C-alpha cells in the first residue's frame with residue numbers, strides 16, 4: 001500500500017497476541033495486516049491512520065443507507081434511552097415484521113436470529129422439521145454462511161472438484177454425516193442439476209438457492225434453472241429455500257419479487273438490521289408453524305438470547321421504512337451505472353474483463369468467459385492476482401470494495417461518486433497494464 005498504515009500495523013501486532021492471526025472475521029483480513037477503521041459517517045470511512053475512503057462495501061452489502069444515517073440514529077437513540085435487551089417480548093419485532101410481511105408476498109410469518117448464518121440454519125431446520133426429511137440440496141460454490149450443512153462444497157477448486165459437483169467439506173473435521181446429507185448441484189446447469197436431484201427427490205427437505213450468488217460470480221440464476229427447481233420441489237414435496245441475505249437489497253420484495261418467484265422459506269439478514277447484527281426467516285405460515293410454541297414443544301424449537309433484540313428491530317424498521325421505492329430505484333440505477341462504466345473502463349484499458357451483478361450490486365472479473373455456474377466464474381491464479389492488484393489500487397486511491405471485486409451502492413452515494421470510482425478503476429487498470437508491459 002502507498003497510503004499510511006502505521007497505526008493499523010501497530011494495532012495488528014497487539015491483535016495477534018489475543019486473536020488467532022489477529023483476526024475475528026476472515027472477510028476483513030488482508031496481508032500484511034487488516035486496515036483498522038476509526039469512524040464513519042454517511043459514505044465516508046476514516047481509518048486509524050486518518051485516511052479517508054468512500055465506502056462501496058457497506059459492511060458487505062448491509063448498510064443500505066451508509067453509516068450512521070440520521071433517521072436510523074434517531075430511532076436507535078430513542079430505543080437506547082428506553083431499553084437495550086430484555087428477557088421479554090417487545091413491540092419492535094412486530095413493527096419490523098409488519099413492514100417485511102407487507103413488502104414480500106411469501107412472508108406470512110417472520111422469525112429473527114442474530115446473523116444470516118443462523119437464519120439459513122434455522123430455515124434448514126424448519127424445512128427438516130416440516131418435511132420430516134434429513135437431506136438438503138445446494139449449489140456448488142455458493143456461500144450460505146457457516147452452518148456445517150450450508151458450508152458444504154462452497155469453495156471447491158479445479159484440483160479437487162472432479163467431473164461434477166459432489167459433497168465436499170469446507171471446514172476440516174466436518175462429520176461424514178453432514179456430507180452424506182447434502183446433495184450438491186451445479187448452479188444454472190439445468191439438465192445436470194435435475195439429473196443429480198432426481199436421485200434424491202423423496203429424501204430432500206429443501207433446496208437452498210441464492211438467486212444471484214456472490215461467491216459464484218454474482219451471476220443471475222437463469223429462468224429455466226429456477227423453473228426446473230420450482231417444478232422439482234412441487235413434484236417431490238421439497239421446500240424451496242431462497243437465501244436472500246445479500247439479494248434482499250435488489251427490490252422492496254427482494255430478488256424473489258424481481259424474479260417473480262415464490263419460495264416457501266427465505267433467509268434474510270444484512271439490510272434489515274439497519275446496521276446492527278440480524279438475521280431472519282420469512283415464509284409460509286404452515287411451514288413457519290414448526291417454530292410455534294403455543295401448543296407445547298414446537299417441531300423446531302428456537303431460543304436465542306438476542307433474537308429480535310429491540311435495538312436491531314428498531315434500527316431495522318427505521319432503515320426499511322426509509323428504503324422507499326424511489327430510493328430502491330435510485331440505488332439500482334446507480335448500480336447499473338457502475339456496472340456499465342466499469343465494463344467500459346476494462347475496454348478502454350484494453351484488458352479483458354467483465355462486470356456482473358444486478359440492481360445495486362456489482363463485481364468485476366478479469367475474464368471474458370461466458371459465466372454460468374461457479375466453475376465458469378472460478379478465477380485463475382493470474383486473474384486472482386489482477387483482482388487483488390485492482391482492489392489494492394482502489395484502497396490506495398480512496399475506495400473500499402471487497403477484495404474479490406464486489407461493490408454495492410448505498411442511498412447516500414451519488415452519481416459523482418460512481419463516476420469517480422469508475423475513473424479510478426480505469427486508472428488502476430492502466431497501471432496494471434503498464435506494470436505487466438514492464439515485466440515482459
Ligand SMILES: Cc1ncc(COP(=O)(O)O)c(C=O)c1O
Pocket residue numbers: 060114115116117118120143144145146210214243244245246269270278279
Ligand atoms: C448469501 C449469504 N448467505 C448467508 C450469509 C451469512 O450471513 P452472516 O454473515 O450475517 O452470518 C452471507 C454473508 O455474507 C451471504 O452472503
